[in-house]
Structures are given as C-alpha cells and as structure tokens.
Amino acid sequence: MGAKEASKNERAGPKSSSKSKPLKNNQRRTKRLRKSSLSKAQRNFAVFNKDGAHINKYENLELDNIESEGDDGSERTQESSEAPTTEATPESEEPQKEQAQDNALDDNQDYISLSMSSEEEQESEEEAPDEAGGEHPGGDAAQPRTLNTDYPWILNHDHSKQREIADWLTLEIKDFVAYISPSQEEIRVRNSTISKIRNAVKDLWPDADLHVFGSFATDLYLPGSDIDCVINSSSGDKENRNCLYSLASFLKRRKLATQVEVISKARVPIIKFVEPISQIHIDISFERVNGLEAARVIRGWLKETPGLRELVLIVKQFLAARRLNMVHTGGLGGFSIICLVYAFLQLHPRVISSDIDSMENLGILLIDFFELYGKNFGYDHVAISVTDSGARYLSKELYGSLQNPRTSFALAIQDPGDKDNNISRGSFNIRDIKKAFAGAFDLLTNRCFELDAATFKDRVGKSILGNVIKYRGKQRDFKDERNLVVNKAIAENETYHRKRGRIVHEEVFTDVSDGEKEDDIYTVEEPAKKKPKKAKKAKKAKKETKASSSSVDTLMGLDTQDDADEDGYDPSNEAPSTLALEDARSDIRKKSVDAQTKRDYWLSKGQAL
Numbered sequence: 001m002g003a004k005e006a007s008k009n010e011r012a013g014p015k016s017s018s019k020s021k022p023l024k025n026n027q028r029r030t031k032r033l034r035k036s037s038l039s040k041a042q043r044n045f046a047v048f049n050k051d052g053a054h055i056n057k058y059e060n061l062e063l064d065n066i067e068s069e070g071d072d073g074s075e076r077t078q079e080s081s082e083a084p085t086t087e088a089t090p091e092s093e094e095p096q097k098e099q100a101q102d103n104a105l106d107d108n109q110d111y112i113s114l115s116m117s118s119e120e121e122q123e124s125e126e127e128a129p130d131e132a133g134g135e136h137p138g139g140d141a142a143q144p145r146t147l148n149t150d151y152p153w154i155l156n157h158d159h160s161k162q163r164e165i166a167d168w169l170t171l172e173i174k175d176f177v178a179y180i181s182p183s184q185e186e187i188r189v190r191n192s193t194i195s196k197i198r199n200a201v202k203d204l205w206p207d208a209d210l211h212v213f214g215s216f217a218t219d220l221y222l223p224g225s226d227i228d229c230v231i232n233s234s235s236g237d238k239e240n241r242n243c244l245y246s247l248a249s250f251l252k253r254r255k256l257a258t259q260v261e262v263i264s265k266a267r268v269p270i271i272k273f274v275e276p277i278s279q280i281h282i283d284i285s286f287e288r289v290n291g292l293e294a295a296r297v298i299r300g301w302l303k304e305t306p307g308l309r310e311l312v313l314i315v316k317q318f319l320a321a322r323r324l325n326m327v328h329t330g331g332l333g334g335f336s337i338i339c340l341v342y343a344f345l346q347l348h349p350r351v352i353s354s355d356i357d358s359m360e361n362l363g364i365l366l367i368d369f370f371e372l373y374g375k376n377f378g379y380d381h382v383a384i385s386v387t388d389s390g391a392r393y394l395s396k397e398l399y400g401s402l403q404n405p406r407t408s409f410a411l412a413i414q415d416p417g418d419k420d421n422n423i424s425r426g427s428f429n430i431r432d433i434k435k436a437f438a439g440a441f442d443l444l445t446n447r448c449f450e451l452d453a454a455t456f457k458d459r460v461g462k463s464i465l466g467n468v469i470k471y472r473g474k475q476r477d478f479k480d481e482r483n484l485v486v487n488k489a490i491a492e493n494e495t496y497h498r499k500r501g502r503i504v505h506e507e508v509f510t511d512v513s514d515g516e517k518e519d520d521i522y523t524v525e526e527p528a529k530k531k532p533k534k535a536k537k538a539k540k541a542k543k544e545t546k547a548s549s550s551s552v553d554t555l556m557g558l559d560t561q562d563d564a565d566e567d568g569y570d571p572s573n574e575a576p577s578t579l580a581l582e583d584a585r586s587d588i589r590k591k592s593v594d595a596q597t598k599r600d601y602w603l604s605k606g607q608a609l
C-alpha cells in the first residue's frame, strides 16, 4: 500500500467502517475520559474494561541495551556527510524494525518499542530503589526486574487516591517534569561549561563570541540534552572548513573537547564534541543568528502558553525512549517537538476558548496530543505554521516550499524564522513516529480505564504515565531549582536581544561575554590557508499555488460528511500574504475558534457516539 493510500485510510478517522470493534470501544472510553475531566464528576468506566486490550505491551519486554556510539573514550575527528533529509529507504528503516522485533513487538506493529532514553542513561548502571514498594504497571508480581526503575517519578508521590483518573495523570506529568528538571548543580555545571568554551573561543578568535541557543536557552532540556552554540564574529568568516578544524583542535588541546567530530559539508556545518568534565554534548555552528532568534521566540511561547514546557518535556522523553528523537535517523528533533506541541495548544478548541485550564488538564491534553498526531492529523495535506504570535494550519498545496518532493505523507512545520524552511523535513520516519503516538494514545487510555476500574488498594504504587514513558538513569531529586540559579544561556540570550534591539541578519555579531578569562597558556594553532568564503545561497523564490477548495476537515484529516463545516470558513481560501499579517491572523484565529466551537471538530468528534 502506498504512503498516500495508507494515509487516506488512517485519516478516515473513527467513523471509518473498517475500524474494529475493540477500537470503537477504545474510542468510547476516551470520550468518557474527556467528559470525566471536564465535569469533574466521578465516572465508572469498568463496563468498558472487559476486553483485555489494556494490557501493557511493554511490561514483559526486557530492556534493550544501547550500543554506545563512539563512547570508547577515544578522541576522533571525522568528516561526516550531510544528514539525510529525504524519506527513509527500506534499508534506513531496517534498524528500527529490528529493534522492534528484538523487543518482541512483532505481533504488535502499532507500537514503537521503548529503549534507553538519554546519553546519561547509557552510562548509568544504577537502579533506583523501590522506595514506593509499588508494582510494575499491570501488577505482575513475577516480573524479574527491580520494581519502579522505569518510572521513578512516582517514588513517594502517590496519586492513586485521585477520584478522577485524568487528574492522576496530570499530577504524574507534573511529578515527571519536577523529577527531570535541573537542580542548582546541573545549571551551574552547564553555565561553567559554556563559560569555559566561550573564553577559549575568544582566546582563539578575539573578534568572535559564542552564544547558546536550543534547549539550554529555553529551559526545555532533559538531563542528557546537548547544548547548541553558535559562534558569530565581527568578520563573519568563521564558517569554513579551516576554521572548524582549527577550533576543534584548539579545544582538544585545551582539554575542553573529547570525541570531536567536524561536520563541515553539511547544510549547517558544525563541530560536535563532549566536554570532558561535565560529559555534556556540545554542538557548535557558525555565523548565524536564526537559533538565537528562535530561542527568544520559544521563550515567549513558554511565557504565554501554560502547559507547553510540561508537554514538550514529556513528548521529548517519549520519543527519546524510542530513539525517535534523532533527526539523522528520521526522528523528530527538539525544535520540531516544541513547534508541534505549541501548535497543538494554540489550536486546541478547549484551550483557546478557556474551557479548560491547561495546567489542570495536562493528562487529557497529553492524550489529545497523541490522538491528534497519532490518529487524526492529515499529514498529506496540512502544514503547521508557528510564529512569534500564534499557530495555524496551512494547506500544503499553497506552500510548495514546505512540501516533501518525494512523498505527501510527511510532517511539514514552517520555520518561524524562515517561511520557506520546513524544520521537520529531515524527519523522514514520520510513519513510526505517528505509530508511536497512536500506540501511546491507546496505551494511556486503556491504562486510565483499567485503573479507574481498580480498587483504591490495587492502585497503590501504580503509574499511568509509566505505561508510555520510562526514565532510567541516576536517581534524581524532585528538585526544579531553576529559580535558584541564573541560567546564563537565557540571561545572555536576553542581553543579546536587548543589545541588538532587533535581529539584522546581515550583521550577526553581538558580544555578550562577561569578560571571564582563563589564565592557562596555550598555543594557538596556525590557521590553515583561508579559502574564499562561499557566497550565501539566495533564497529560493517560492510561488504559492492557487488556493484550493480544501475544507478545515480536509486539512485536519477529518474529511467526513458528518463533519461538514457549518459556517463555511475555509482557511485555504485566505491568500497566504493576508494570512501573514498580524491583524488577519488574529481574525483568522477568531474565525477558527468559532468554527471549532460550533463543530467542536476533532476533540469532540467522538462524543457523538
């Protein structure tokens, strides 16, 4: 079956006659769960819990050991080619298939298996003690593994007495986020790591400065996340092969870098290395400002969007645990995850109409997120646009630059900093990502119904979130100490933007260093012969194609007659140039809210059953 055909079937949604009976039961359960969350009335789901479909598919799986990639401690400098940006070949999909088989999931192709979650976890052999004395989800006492090691966030945090199962899941999400949020020490280590590298960079190139962007500059990092940096200089000439190698060997000589890789031929040339004291992975790119601008935009989103940080961290961990977070293997990178969750919250009918408070309904929202992007989203036709002031759906037909030339079944997210850039174009393994989301929806809802039907006694020590996420690694405290230590990456990014006032793309150099210097003596490597700087590629002129007659339902992948739009609003009829205007955008969102409220389209589609 071709990608498009498969996708059409997938988009048929819950009303498709091909849906099996258990799935219908499952959908009914979900709807009830939502009602439960909204009305806060106690409901009994036991009647839906008789088909055994709730059994946790992960429970009997042995944890697979990550084969460490280049962690032999040896330093290496290697030339890597550009990461693939097109759809997966059958060969490139093979490792994940093998992994799925290793995990005995071959009888359950809907789910993507769990694996170890982060670099930090690869190194840790420690097992968290079973302080809560709880059982593994499902309560199989014969499990050979130490209990609770996969979901340590429930230690001493028992929510099993919650009347509403959805509230239990919300509280677990908050616990998970507190569990993996950084301690003072972790923030200090990141700060000092960056200071050391910045000082070294300034020693090597006095006209340059190092800035941090990515998850450290947005507070969206997991304990094992890398730090993304960029070096900008007043001469603007550091993005070339010679400079990359000079910096790599300079950092090695100063013992600031091990496991060094120079990737000079990629679209965005970088050097990658591990800082030996902190063991943090660092990526350094050169002479560009878009990441610094994106960090500011994302922090703005975080301020105005309750629940965004929580859901992003959960989805990040969810994908990391399945190795679906690495763009070079077709996974979904951190930036794409942020945009997906932001768009989801910005366009969620009940969030934008203030029907629900996001922070009090994280559980329901997580389930909705998995349902939307796992089951209902129309990947073939819909692109996602996120800007510094909101999100909207675009018709792919209107935005040719966001389309994948090889397949229509691809995630398309418009870069907030460049409307012609699809930031998720490298995520060619969207099929597995979608499957993983769909599987998580089923597992989470089934788990909710199972526990709702259980006695309070039987619930003790159980986890809902643990059905889809695990976290293994050094045991952590539940300390979110971000308010106790300044995150220097954020402070410096704010300074950067204050100094610049606004980003001028031609002038990328802004010095925000605090004057810290290292005293040690070093030898600056003689720079290799300079090559003429490559002329920057001119942006491709993109012609937006004619407006199509796609309806909101088509865009949402809910193209059914019953869901026909009552108010006739069709965003695809809006001229893209108009859509880009601030006023028009808020107008569109308003219209969109009305349409969504009237038809309550994807969220409430099942409540009709």
Ligand SMILES: Nc1ncnc2c1ncn2[C@@H]1O[C@H](COP(=O)(O)OP(=O)(O)OP(=O)(O)O)[C@@H](O)[C@H]1O
Pocket: 213, 214, 215, 216, 220, 221, 222, 225, 226, 228, 290, 291, 292, 294, 295, 316, 333, 334, 335, 336, 415, 421, 422, 423, 424, 425
């Ligand atoms: N495809 C892309 N197009 C443009 N910019 C990108 C793209 N991918 C990443 N970036 C830039 O790099 C930054 C870091 O991206 P990354 O995917 O590492 O996310 P992250 O928030 O740092 O997550 P993680 O903690 O997983 O590393 C983004 O904030 C963005 O500025």
Ligand SMILES: [Mg+2]
Pocket: 214, 215, 225, 226, 227, 228, 334
């Ligand atoms: Mg990053």
